[in-house]
Each structure stands twice: as C-alpha cells, then as structure tokens.
Amino acid sequence: xELIMPRVLKGFRDFLPEQEIVRRxxxxxxxxxxxxxxxxxxxxxxxxxxxxxxxxxxxxxxKQVYRFTDNGGRDVALRFDLTVPFARFVAEHRAELVFPFxxxxxxxxxxxxxxxxxxxxxxxxxDFDIVGADSAAADFEILLMMxxxxxxxxxxxxxxxxxxxxxxNRFLGRLGVEEKLVDILRAVDKLSKIxxxxxxxxxxxxxxxxxxxxxxxxxxxxGDWEETLEMMTQAAGGDNPDSERLRxxxxxxxxxxxxxxxxxxxxxxxxxDYYTGIVCESFLNALPSIGSVCSGGRYDRLLSLYSKExxxxxxxxxxxxxxxxxxxxxxAGAGKRTYAACAIACVxxxxxxxxxxxxxxxxxxxxxxEVFGEAKKLSAQFVMAEKRGIRRVIVPPSGDATSFIxxxxxxxxxxxxxxxxGVIGIVKASEAHPF
Amino acid sequence: xELIMPRVLKGFRDFLPEQEIVRRxxxxxxxxxxxxxxxxxxxxxxxxxxxxxxxxxxxxxxKQVYRFTDNGGRDVALRFDLTVPFARFVAEHRAELVFPFxxxxxxxxxxxxxxxxxxxxxxxxxDFDIVGADSAAADFEILLMMxxxxxxxxxxxxxxxxxxxxxxNRFLGRLGVEEKLVDILRAVDKLSKIxxxxxxxxxxxxxxxxxxxxxxxxxxxxGDWEETLEMMTQAAGGDNPDSERLRxxxxxxxxxxxxxxxxxxxxxxxxxDYYTGIVCESFLNALPSIGSVCSGGRYDRLLSLYSKExxxxxxxxxxxxxxxxxxxxxxAGAGKRTYAACAIACVxxxxxxxxxxxxxxxxxxxxxxEVFGEAKKLSAQFVMAEKRGIRRVIVPPSGDATSFIxxxxxxxxxxxxxxxxGVIGIVKASEAHPF
Numbered sequence: 001x002e003l004i005m006p007r008v009l010k011g012f013r014d015f016l017p018e019q020e021i022v023r024r025x026x027x028x029x030x031x032x033x034x035x036x037x038x039x040x041x042x043x044x045x046x047x048x049x050x051x052x053x054x055x056x057x058x059x060x061x062x063k064q065v066y067r068f069t070d071n072g073g074r075d076v077a078l079r080f081d082l083t084v085p086f087a088r089f090v091a092e093h094r095a096e097l098v099f100p101f102x103x104x105x106x107x108x109x110x111x112x113x114x115x116x117x118x119x120x121x122x123x124x125x126x127d128f129d130i131v132g133a134d135s136a137a138a139d140f141e142i143l144l145m146m147x148x149x150x151x152x153x154x155x156x157x158x159x160x161x162x163x164x165x166x167x168x169n170r171f172l173g174r175l176g177v178e179e180k181l182v183d184i185l186r187a188v189d190k191l192s193k194i195x196x197x198x199x200x201x202x203x204x205x206x207x208x209x210x211x212x213x214x215x216x217x218x219x220x221x222x223g224d225w226e227e228t229l230e231m232m233t234q235a236a237g238g239d240n241p242d243s244e245r246l247r248x249x250x251x252x253x254x255x256x257x258x259x260x261x262x263x264x265x266x267x268x269x270x271x272x273d274y275y276t277g278i279v280c281e282s283f284l285n286a287l288p289s290i291g292s293v294c295s296g297g298r299y300d301r302l303l304s305l306y307s308k309e310x311x312x313x314x315x316x317x318x319x320x321x322x323x324x325x326x327x328x329x330x331x332a333g334a335g336k337r338t339y340a341a342c343a344i345a346c347v348x349x350x351x352x353x354x355x356x357x358x359x360x361x362x363x364x365x366x367x368x369x370e371v372f373g374e375a376k377k378l379s380a381q382f383v384m385a386e387k388r389g390i391r392r393v394i395v396p397p398s399g400d401a402t403s404f405i406x407x408x409x410x411x412x413x414x415x416x417x418x419x420x421x422g423v424i425g426i427v428k429a430s431e432a433h434p435f
Numbered sequence: 436x437e438l439i440m441p442r443v444l445k446g447f448r449d450f451l452p453e454q455e456i457v458r459r460x461x462x463x464x465x466x467x468x469x470x471x472x473x474x475x476x477x478x479x480x481x482x483x484x485x486x487x488x489x490x491x492x493x494x495x496x497x498k499q500v501y502r503f504t505d506n507g508g509r510d511v512a513l514r515f516d517l518t519v520p521f522a523r524f525v526a527e528h529r530a531e532l533v534f535p536f537x538x539x540x541x542x543x544x545x546x547x548x549x550x551x552x553x554x555x556x557x558x559x560x561x562d563f564d565i566v567g568a569d570s571a572a573a574d575f576e577i578l579l580m581m582x583x584x585x586x587x588x589x590x591x592x593x594x595x596x597x598x599x600x601x602x603x604n605r606f607l608g609r610l611g612v613e614e615k616l617v618d619i620l621r622a623v624d625k626l627s628k629i630x631x632x633x634x635x636x637x638x639x640x641x642x643x644x645x646x647x648x649x650x651x652x653x654x655x656x657x658g659d660w661e662e663t664l665e666m667m668t669q670a671a672g673g674d675n676p677d678s679e680r681l682r683x684x685x686x687x688x689x690x691x692x693x694x695x696x697x698x699x700x701x702x703x704x705x706x707x708d709y710y711t712g713i714v715c716e717s718f719l720n721a722l723p724s725i726g727s728v729c730s731g732g733r734y735d736r737l738l739s740l741y742s743k744e745x746x747x748x749x750x751x752x753x754x755x756x757x758x759x760x761x762x763x764x765x766x767a768g769a770g771k772r773t774y775a776a777c778a779i780a781c782v783x784x785x786x787x788x789x790x791x792x793x794x795x796x797x798x799x800x801x802x803x804x805e806v807f808g809e810a811k812k813l814s815a816q817f818v819m820a821e822k823r824g825i826r827r828v829i830v831p832p833s834g835d836a837t838s839f840i841x842x843x844x845x846x847x848x849x850x851x852x853x854x855x856x857g858v859i860g861i862v863k864a865s866e867a868h869p870f
Contacts, residue, residue, distance in 0.1 A: 004487055006526040006741040008480055009511060014524055016531060017475035017538065024476055036798045038775035038805025038825075040452035041459055045443055045557055046481065046543060047501070052439055066482070068503030071547050076444060089449055091441040096451060098822045100808070103452070108481060112506050122480055137787045137808030144791055255788025256795070306441040340473035352572045353690025356579055360691070363471045370473025373535070373572030387533045390473075
C-alpha cells in the first residue's frame, strides 16, 4: 500500500500535550471565572446553513468562510465566529431562555484567512455576553469580568480602555459627517498603526479637513476619566444619556475598587459598525505591543438577521491564542508536562494490579498518579519520570518489605521507610504549595 | 431586509444551558479521571486533507464524510472520528512524544449519517489510548479506566465484557476459515440483534455449516472467567500468548479488587477488523438495553496509513451522547440550571458597584455568585432566582442597616441579621453537603 504523508493543512495545527495543557488550563480558568458570575454555557453546531451565518448578502466575510454543498445538497458553512451563531440561537430559543440571559461559549471557529500574517485558520474563541439588559450594570459587569479574566490567567495587570460609540456618533452628527461613520471608524481604528498624520489623511479624504481635525482632537485627547468624559460630553453637544451611562459605570468601578485598571480612551473604536454603546479593548501592562487580548462592547441589533424585534446586548471575547502567546513571552504558564503529581514504579510486573490499587488510594486523596507498567531498573524509571515531567516516584514495597520509598526527581533524593499515608501526606502538602 | 429563518441543519443541534451543564459536567468528570491516570490531552484540527483521513481508497466510510474542496483547491474533510487523526498525529510527531504515550482527546466529530436512527451528524467523542506498549498492564489500565469512568459519571455499576480477537483468530485458523474473518465478525456482531438462528444463517453462508456450528458454540459459551478462558484456550489449540495475556489481566483485576465488574465474553467482537488483541464493551447494569457506553480494544496497525513501522496500542472511547441519554433515563445528572450557588439582590441600582465588590468576596471563598442588576421588588427578584435555578438570594444592607438577609428560595424562608462572613459560612456549608 502506498503510504500517505502525515501532515496538517496550512493554517491548522496540532496541539501537543505540553501546549494543550496550557490551553486547557487557560480555558478552565476563564470558564471558572464566567461561572462564578452566574454565566451559563451553551453550545451550537460547527456547521450551519450558509444563509443563516452569512445573511443573504454575504459580503467581505464570505471570502474567508469555509462554505460548501453537503451530500444532501445543502449550502452549508463552518462558523467563522461565535456571535452570529449566538444570535441565531437566541432568535430560535427565545421562549426557552430567562432574560437577562448571560452566556459563555468557548469553541473553535474557522476562517480561511491569509496565513502569512501568522494567523491560524482554526482558532478558539471565548465569548461572554449579557442579552436582554441595556444598563450600566450590565456594561460594568462585562468590564469587570474582562479584568478578572485577565488577572486569573496570570497575565499580570491589564488596562481596559473604554469608549462609547453613541457619544462618538453624537459628535459626528454635530460635525455633520455621521453618514461617513464606517469610513471614519476604519480610519481611526488605524491610529496605533499609521499614526495621527496617516489617519488625518484618511479622514480628510472621507470627511473633509475641518471634520478631520476635530475628530483627531477628539480621539487624541488625553486626560483622566472625568476630564475625558467632560470633553466627550461637550463635543457631543452637552449632557446626554450616553455620558450619563459612562458616569454611572465609572462610579461602579470606583465602588468596586478596581477603577485603576480602567481608562476612558476616545481612540478605541472597534472597527465594526455593529457596536452602538460602550466599546472596550484590553492591554497587558507588561506587553501592550501584543494588542488587545480581550475586546467587546454593546450592540443593539443582535437579532437583526432573523427578527424584527430588537434585543440589546453587551459582551466581550477573549483572544485565547493571543493570550497564550503573551503568556509565553512573559515566561508564564508553560512548562507543565503532565497532571500526574507522582508515579508508582513497577518493581515486578506480576504486581501491577496491586500497584493500581495503591494508585487508586492516592487518587482518592485528590492526587493524580500514574503507574509505570514495565519492571525496568529503578534508575531507568526515574529517568522516565523526568522525561514525563513527573516530580515524584513512589517505589512500592516488594518481597518482605512493607514500607514505601519516595524519590524526589529534581533533587535526586529518597525518603525511605514511609507508610502509604505518609507518602500521600508528603505529596499532598507539596502540591498544595508548589514552589 | 428579508429575514432569515433561524434554524439548525438536520442532524445537528443546539445545547441550551441546562443540557450543556450536564454535558460539561460529564466531560469534566471523564477528563479528571483520565488525568488522574497520568493521561495527557492533545488536540488536532477539525479539518484535514481528505487523503489523510480516508486513505487513498476511501471505501464505506467515505459516503458519510463531510468532504469538500476549500478556497485554495485542497480536497479536505471534517474528521469523522478521533482515531485516524490520532494515528496521523503520532506518525507526524513521533520524535516529540515520550512512549508509552498515554493521551486523551475529547472533541467533536462529524458524520453525514442517516438521522432516522436517532443519530446525530455532530457528536462528541472521548477517546483514551496508550500507544507504544503491548502488555497486559496497558490492557488492564484501559479496562480499569473504563470502569472508573462509568462509576465517576454516576451511571451506577457497569459490566465490562472482554474478549480477545487473537484467540478468536487462532480458533478460526483451526477451523480453516480465517480468511472469512471480516464476514464472520460482522455476523457474530449481530448476535444481540438477530439471535443465534439469524447468526447461524449468516455464518453458514460464509463459512459452511460445520464452522458455523463451532463458532456459535464458541461465542455462546457461558461460564466464569476461568471456565471461559479454558474453553477459548482449548478452541485455539492449547496454551498460547493470548490466553496467557487474559490470565494475567484477570490476576490484575483480582489484585485491584474490581474483578466483579469484568466478564470474559466470547461474543464480544467489535465489528472492525482493526482490532488484534483484547476487545471490550461496557454495559450499565441498570440499563443494559442502551448498549455499550464505552468500547475499545487493542490494535497493532495504528500507523499503517502513514508508516511502515508498527506501533502497538490499546484504547477505548466513551459514547458521551449515549451516556447522557442513559443518565437521563436513570433520572441522574440533569436538573442543574446554573453554577451560581447564590445571587445578590439589587436593592438600589446606584450601589451595583458595591454589590459586585461583595460578590467578589463571596467568589474568593469559592462560591459562584451572580448579582442582579435591576432594583425590582424583592419578591420579583426571588422569582427571578427561582427561574434561574438559584437557591439562595443575599439581600445586602441598605440605608442605615449593616446586616445581610439570606433568602432560601425553596423553603421561602429568611435568615436575618447576618454578617457577610455568616452568609458565606452558611452557603459554603450547604454547598459542601447539598441536600
């Protein structure tokens, strides 16, 4: 038989255990955080009707989508994000959900993107949203969760930059260029990439010189939350509900004692015209250059493809792959090669059943424990443990012996004459306070 | 704009929170079990080269596969199981892995199956395998994990039926019908569906009347492990390494104290000709009619599509959807509608930041806590808690008050005059011993 070359598609990748342990650890921390706020998990199919995912128009997104005709002749596509399936889900199951509905969804999505930018065609999204509530409380809860998620992941302090698209729209209305919104958003979104002069050029082209200057002053404004809000409020023509919303969010942040992590930043736009209220991006203080690792905002037209009823929502999405890259750069997160805190050495193969019975007692104490299956020399089994990233090897009694030996792999030292309870106590204590 | 009907593809489905909480709970228990044995997680792409997944021949499987040409002109397919991608993974990364390599993989797979049988086209597989070890220890470890997985899932006692394909092959060799193996396997595999007479007819057609009679006697033999092994050994022509393997596995099971859950059953075949050593299926004692909820066996030719080198392996797969159906039938598992053990009522909306600060203290004590965002009447907030499946509502102090009220939703009773620490103590204690 002719052999086939084992290889993955361009833009796709395998995760080896060491990488997958990091990814699962991160995903579990995020999920624990979402659950602790009362958010509920959902899941949706990877494959949907193309029309359901793309609408009837298609557009820019379509080029990147994995779309094909299935064996039943249906026009289908792999989901390219978790937002559109969520909208379809809410529209379809509206009567079964309790609102405000708070959901999280951690799942793969697929986009046939240009891989030259170092992007992958399969990646994991972690979305969390509240739908059915248009309030400062809901906006604030999402902001708080963003910050908690980043802290929990061990990425150190983060700065979450907040803006309000409603206020920006009011400002553009006063300038008389609101119909240029999409072009202006795209231009301002490039600020960090092409600088003020570059953006000015783009803005002049679409909105004229005066509006360009005013818009640049707006987005480049530097000040604390109160000063920035005052500027934005004036630019928007005075007091209005959007300014009031930002004022209330700020007071919640202060009351919760975490306002230092949040900045009102008029340059944050989030390219999509999808957002209608707050928009936010978050940057790791230790590695701002990697870009936003968690972004989101408020939207009003979630259901617009499927229903005439409006449903307000607010949410954010963690870029898991970018976050992992950041943690790697910071030297955090990686290095764990197994969950097993210890292994039982195999002294005689005939006793393997008894070794597994011992391991069961250790596992019941909450300790993950591997059992080696081959009665090689102990020194070879210690090397095996080292290769597998296991820090302790338990040598069970054999012959007339009744006591255990505990080998500490990093220090190459033995503790002898231990009872099984003694072994469990030592491993448990060291797992509780690892280094 | 014309609206689009929100609907999923035939054979696909959404998971609402109540269902997804069950699925995730089960998957987390399985994963904790796999990790406790030192098994490592991996992940592979959902989409691969069709040739890599299907080989050059294609065959029966191919009809069920989601296969298409991507935008780059590649012939690609969605994975239809986790075994073939695992083989490709091991062949590709062989030099990076430590053998014996023990991995688990819990992920979605896709098959365009006939949905009339109540089957889904997207479902989750949970596979665990040891490759690089051909030993009774490895066989036994997989068997032990199968049983532990089912116990951990709360499905009650299970019976794991074991057979050995090597012994059956030796027996067929003595009958002189080994070249009919595949047909004979398929016939015997139908025993529980079409009964002895039906199978006899199929066997006569492919192997002749004498062999059919002998094969039926073999697979219908009833006895304890020792008696059955003796019969199989004689049928295979006397002592041989496969019988010795089963003898050793049995002694491990006895030593580990779990032999009562295991049965040597000569009728277990696992249709595929892929298996070469032990094969096993497991049945819930409380619900045997649902069929095997975890099955597997030993194989030698894992890498055969990609490499001339042999690599022995043994593993099993949990049918998560079938297991969930079983748990539902048994009235176990379902009913949890949220992770939140409590919610903080919203007495005044201006204090929402303070409420989240209180919730943070509760979360740090390890309790998942939602915060309600709207200052509705308390009675309405208690109804909201009930709808969301939250058993306790904490009413924070307002005005001059300093103490908390804890509302128990099921009993509609209040405990008043509590400190925050008091509230945390009560919730924590009741979560540790629910009901």
